[in-house]
Amino acid sequence: MxxxxxxxxxxxxxxxxxxxxxxxxxxxxxxxxxxxxxxxxxxxxxxxxYRKQELSAALAAARVDRYAAESFGSLEAREVIAKLWHQRGMAVSADQVALTASTSEAYAQLFKLFCDPGDRVLVPRPSYPLLAELAKYEAVELVDYALGYDGSWHIDVESIARLVTDRVKAVVVVSPNNPTGNRLKRSELEALLNLGLPLICDEVFGAYELQEVANAVWAVEARHGLVISLDGLSKFACLPQMKLAWMTFAGDSALVEVAMRRLEFVLDAYLSVGGPVQDSLDALLAAAxxxxxxxxxxxxxxxxxxxxxxxxxxxxxxxxxxxxxxxxxxxxxxxxxxxxxxxxxxxxxxxxxxxxxxxxxxxxxxxxxxxxxxxxxxxxxxxxxxxxxxxxxx
Ligand SMILES: Cc1ncc(COP(=O)(O)O)c(C=O)c1O
Structure with a gap:
């Protein structure tokens, strides 16, 4: 009973x-x-x-008898992510990178960083359904902005501007979006930055191009405003079981510094990324x-x-x-x-x-x-x- x-x-x-x-x-x-x-x-x-032997060897080489409490993750692992950006032609330093156990967790930490309970975040519609759950657990309300379709998908930037109120604290873009697959375009990035809100750009599918799109951009190309790009092993390396993701901050360097200084406290309360996966990151990426x-x-x-x-x-x-x-x-x-x-x-x-x-x-x-x-x-x-x-x- x-x-x-x-x-x-x-x-x-x-x-x-x-x-x-x-x-x-x-x-x-x-x-x-x-x-x-x-x-x-x-x-x-x-x-x-999967290259199982190489993946196992990567993990076996990790230090298993050491612990360092590093809010953003180890410098070594963050340098690996900076190198990844360099390979894409983007100048990113390890100081701009913060690690979490998953992209989902990164969303949660960013919602804590930008929002008080009842604040709002703008999200694309249609998009990834878990965003609603993640927001709910942070007591954040989501407000949809429309993706239009006229033979290709695009962000309806004018309609977004009409949704901005003083309760709206950030905008989410998913590029390529799940499931519509549209990538963020340069003009869309500029228009979104001009809203004056932090832009959280989920780029977990960024490595999976299905057609060349001339004016598509990575969010870290932003030179003003505050942008946080999200990615992780889960999609980028097809390794969801390893539990490591990264946020890359870009835009106005003063804003980046202020935001990261605050985020450091949030991440310090959790210290969620395992040491061995950080140690093995470079080798895991090579093996994957x-x-x-x-x-x-x-x-x-x-x-x-x-x-x-x-x-x-x-x-x-x-x-x-x-x-x-x-x-x-x-x-x-x-x-x-x-x-x-x-x-x-x-x-x-x-x-x-x-x-x-x-x-x-x-x-x-x-x-x-x-x-x-x-x-x-x-x-x-x-x-x-x-x-x-x-x-x-x-
Ligand atoms: C667009 C998008 N973002 C984030 C995630 C979650 O990624 P993670 O496994 O890093 O939490 C998913 C998972 O399907 C996704 O589709």
């Missing part, structure tokens, strides 16, 4: 723990049949070639490079597969500049929920509905380009055949 425990929980965790209807459906269908799962987001489950390149090739090949399969059908693949996902627009014959549920029930194909990401445009679904190519081809073919059948029945 469950006792009635007189404990009061915070409103931040007062959600309904019952799985939603779609999750329940996924669970029940997967109990009876093998699914073609086009939602994969864990690179360690994607049959990529082939895996990343293999994934880059797979993402591009998979996008071509999706295009081949969708060509001439009622399914339209939306423009994507980078990242791990493709967005498919479906015909307006049934609701998004019906499309994804029927696909699951009738074809055993699992895709994510657009509403996971708050798409205004409907119906759309999201497929992961991380999936092994044969599985992606067969799942996309089943999806397109199903859509064509529905169209013929109308």
């Amino acid at each position: 469950i006792r009635d425990i007189p404990v009061v929980f915070s409103r931040r965790v007062s959600f309904d723990p019952t799985p939603n209807a779609f999750s329940q459906l996924v669970r029940s269908v997967s109990e009876t049949a093998q699914l073609r799962d086009l939602t994969l987001s864990n690179p360690t489950r994607a049959a990529l070639g 490079e082939d895996t990343r390149l293999e994934l880059c090739d797979r993402l591009k090949a998979n996008l071509r597969i999706v295009d081949d399969v969708c060509r001439g059908s009622a399914v339209t693949r939306l423009d994507v500049e980078g990242g791990w996902y493709a967005v498919l627009r479906l015909p307006n014959l049934m609701t998004e929920d019906d499309w994804v549920s029927q696909l699951l029930l009738q074809r055993r194909v699992l895709v994510q509905p657009g509403w996971f990401y708050d798409f205004e445009m409907q119906p759309v679904c999201v497929v992961s380009l991380l999936v092994e190519s044969e599985e992606l081809r067969s799942g996309t073919e089943a999806l397109v055949q199903f859509v064509q059948l529905q169209c013929e029945a109308c």
